[in-house]
Amino acid sequence: MKVTVVGAGAVGASCAEYIAIKNFASEVVLVDIKEGFAEGKAMDLMQTASLNGFDTKITGTTGDYTKTAGSDICVITSGIARKPGMSRDELLGINAGIVKMVSASLIEHSPNTIIIVVSNPMDTMTYLVHKTTGLPKNRIIGMGGALDSARFKYRLAEALGAPISDIDGMVIGGHSDKGMVPLTRLATRNSVPVSEFLSEERLDKVMQDTKVGGATLTGLLGTSAWYAPGAAVSGMVQAIACDTKKIFPCSALLDGEYGLSDLCIGVPVVLGKNGIENIVEINLSDAEKAHLSSSAEAVKNNNAALEL
């Protein structure tokens, strides 16, 4: 199993590290545009192999895509990240050019690859890859919901004073502060609905804290987060590489599911060796449907700004 990660920055390197530590891939190739940067990150990570006990071979290259040839899975994290006070949408123009060029180079050398898009605004970047590459829709997947759901579970556990492993919950919709749809109605603590433990007010606070989860970290760190994003991507890569058929909320191209078409947005999907094996349609309440549809509007506006 060969995995390429383009962008050896904060998220790309974290993703490569988690993939290596989980020890399911034979090879990870890091690619960056900054001279020597991917090579340096790869060497540093390889020097953790004997300490962390993994056999994955990590290499780096400054833009030589022949080194990525035959990748089973490619992750795109290249581009600019937001600074405090910026929205993900402000990255649109610059990242679109980068993502378009990178996805074309990846497919040239790995025509059968599955692509995971991370660069923001992620739903629009995922749609851009669909529109410009023509790859089958099961092979282009956006990462956002896996991270937002992890942040949701963290906030729920905090509010409940419960261990995170007892919490189940999912965030669907667009990967933006307003677009996220945390499904509090379906969230559970050991199979018991969280509404049994938390007042509507507390649940509302959990929802708000989840939605601004990325902005809160950007404010604290001065740049966007990397551990949880890297872990979220590595979980998706592992599900595909090991054909686990686990369900993740991912940005997927919709064709009538949830009453939506011609956009990529976060919905639960089954991940396996074919990428998106199935889109899971949950029965949403009227309020959840309305929230998802306004989230879809915002994603479509971004898509339109790129004339997609």
Ligand code: NAI
């Ligand atoms: P970063 O600035 O640390 O790393 C980005 C890397 O991309 C840099 O090393 C840069 O040299 C490289 N790069 C730029 N243009 C390139 C090109 N044409 N080819 C190859 N490499 C290129 O940024 P960070 O924090 O790693 O974030 C990366 C992206 O991921 C951002 O767009 C950010 O907004 C997004 N992100 C998305 C998340 C999600 O849930 N979907 C979560 C966190 C970040």
